[in-house]
Amino acid sequence: MQIAVASGKGGTGKTTIATSLALSLASLAKVRYFDCDVEAPNGHLFLKPEFSESTPAVIRIPQIQTEKCTACGRCVEVCEFHALAQVGKNILVFPQLCHGCGSCTWNCPENVIVEVPNPIGTLERGMALENIEFFRGLLTISEPMPTPIIRQLKKRVHPQPNTINIYDAPPGASCSVVETLRGVDFALLVTEPTPFGLHDLKQMLGILSDMNIPSGVVINRDGIGDDSLEETLREFNIPVLLRVPFDRALAENLASGRTLVDVYPEYRNALRDLYQQITEIVGGKTK
Amino acid sequence: MKLIISAQNPSLEAQVDRRFGRCMWLVLFDTETNQWEAFQNPGASQSGGAGVAAAQFIVDQKAKVVVSGDFGPNASRAFQAAKIEMRRFTDSTTTVQEAVDHFIQDKLLK
Numbered sequence: 001m002q003i004a005v006a007s008g009k010g011g012t013g014k015t016t017i018a019t020s021l022a023l024s025l026a027s028l029a030k031v032r033y034f035d036c037d038v039e040a041p042n043g044h045l046f047l048k049p050e051f052s053e054s055t056p057a058v059i060r061i062p063q064i065q066t067e068k069c070t071a072c073g074r075c076v077e078v079c080e081f082h083a084l085a086q087v088g089k090n091i092l093v094f095p096q097l098c099h100g101c102g103s104c105t106w107n108c109p110e111n112v113i114v115e116v117p118n119p120i121g122t123l124e125r126g127m128a129l130e131n132i133e134f135f136r137g138l139l140t141i142s143e144p145m146p147t148p149i150i151r152q153l154k155k156r157v158h159p160q161p162n163t164i165n166i167y168d169a170p171p172g173a174s175c176s177v178v179e180t181l182r183g184v185d186f187a188l189l190v191t192e193p194t195p196f197g198l199h200d201l202k203q204m205l206g207i208l209s210d211m212n213i214p215s216g217v218v219i220n221r222d223g224i225g226d227d228s229l230e231e232t233l234r235e236f237n238i239p240v241l242l243r244v245p246f247d248r249a250l251a252e253n254l255a256s257g258r259t260l261v262d263v264y265p266e267y268r269n270a271l272r273d274l275y276q277q278i279t280e281i282v283g284g285k286t287k
Numbered sequence: 288m289k290l291i292i293s294a295q296n297p298s299l300e301a302q303v304d305r306r307f308g309r310c311m312w313l314v315l316f317d318t319e320t321n322q323w324e325a326f327q328n329p330g331a332s333q334s335g336g337a338g339v340a341a342a343q344f345i346v347d348q349k350a351k352v353v354v355s356g357d358f359g360p361n362a363s364r365a366f367q368a369a370k371i372e373m374r375r376f377t378d379s380t381t382t383v384q385e386a387v388d389h390f391i392q393d394k395l396l397k
Contacts, residue, residue, distance in 0.1 A: 081335055081336050082333060082335070082337075082343070083339070085339050085343045085346070085365045086343070086346070087369040088369070092365060092368055096361075097336045097339065
C-alpha cells in the first residue's frame with residue numbers, strides 16, 4: 001500500500017498526520033516513511049531516525065565537446081527546459097535549468113554531447129522510532145529543482161506486499177507534488193476549514209482527478225473557519241476520514257517535537273481506523 | 288543599431304515591462320531607420336527557463352542592446368556571451384518610446 005499525504009496549503013498538518021499514521025501502523029505492518037518535502041524536510045524531527053546511509057542525488061547534464069560541435073543548434077531546439085542556448089558557434093549550458101532528460105544527447109547528429117554527473121542533493125536512509133524505515137531527500141540550498149530527488153527517493157525501494165509506504169508530500173500543487181503522487185494507491189489530503197485551505201484543496205482534487213488517484217480528507221483545526229469546506233467535500237463526494245479539533249495545547253506540544261499520537265494516544269486507534277477505511281476505498285487494487 | 292525593449296503591449300506608446308524573461312512583448316527598435324516591430328516573447332509562456340528562451344530570441348534577432356527592468360543570471364550569461372549590451376530602465380522610464388529616447392540620451396542604467 002502506498003499512501004501520499006498532501007494538502008495544497010502549507011502548514012495544514014501533513015507531517016503531523018503522516019508521522020502519527022506511520023507510528024500507528026508500525027505494529028501492524030512494515031512501515032516506510034518517505035519525506036518528499038525535499039526543500040524543507042521535517043519528518044525527522046518527529047520520527048527521530050538514525051541515518052545510516054547517505055547517497056548523492058545526481059542528475060546527468062550535457063557537456064558539449066566543442067572541438068567536434070558543428071553548432072547546428074539541434075540540441076537547443078529539442079531542449080524543452082531552455083537549459084541550452086546558442087550564441088554564434090558556442091552552445092551554452094545552464095545546469096540549473098537542466099532536468100537531465102537526455103534529449104540533447106540523444107538528438108545530437110554529431111554525437112558530441114557527453115553527460116556528466118551534477119549533484120543536486122542527497123538521499124538518506126535510516127531506522128526511526130518503532131522500527132519505521134525512514135527515507136529522506138534533501139535538495140542542496142540554491143539548487144532549484146526538487147523533482148529529480150523525489151523521483152530518486154521513491155525509487156530507493158520497490159513497493160512490497162504487507163508494506164505500507166507513506167509519502168509526506170511538499171506543500172503546493174506543483175511538479176514536486178505531482179512527482180510525490182505518481183504511482184500511489186491513495187492520497188490523504190490534510191486540510192483546514194479556511195478559504196486558503198479550501199482553495200488549495202480544490203487544486204489538489206483537480207490533480208488527483210487527472211491522475212485517477214482516490215482520496216480522502218483529514219480536517220485539521222476542525223471548528224475554525226466556515227462551512228464552505230464541508231460543502232465542497234459533499235459536492236465532490238470526498239470522504240472525511242478523520243477530524244482533529246483545533247487545540248492550542250496540541251499545537252504547543254507539536255512545536256516542541258512531540259507527535260499527535262504521543263500527546264493524544266487515542267489517535268492511534270483513530271488512525272488505524274483511517275487506514276482501514278483507506279484499504280476499503282482502494283480495495284484489492286494496490287500497485 | 289537594433290535595441291530590444293521589454294513591453295506590456297506591442298507599440299511605442301506601450302508601458303515598458305520591468306520583467307525581462309516573462310514580459311509579454313519584445314519591441315525591436317532600429318535607431319538608424321526609426322522603424323520598429325513587436326514580437327511576442329517566446330519566454331512568457333514557458334514553465335521554466337523563460338529568461339534563456341527570451342535571450343535566445345534576442346540573440347537570434349542580432350540585437351546589439353537589450354533594455355529591461357533587470358536581467359536574471361541565466362539571461363545575463365547569454366547576453367555576455369553574445370556581447371549584447373544590457374541596459375536598465377530609469378525610474379522615470381514609462382513607455383517604450385521613452386526607453387528609446389533615454390537610450391539615445393544615454394540616460395539608461397548600465
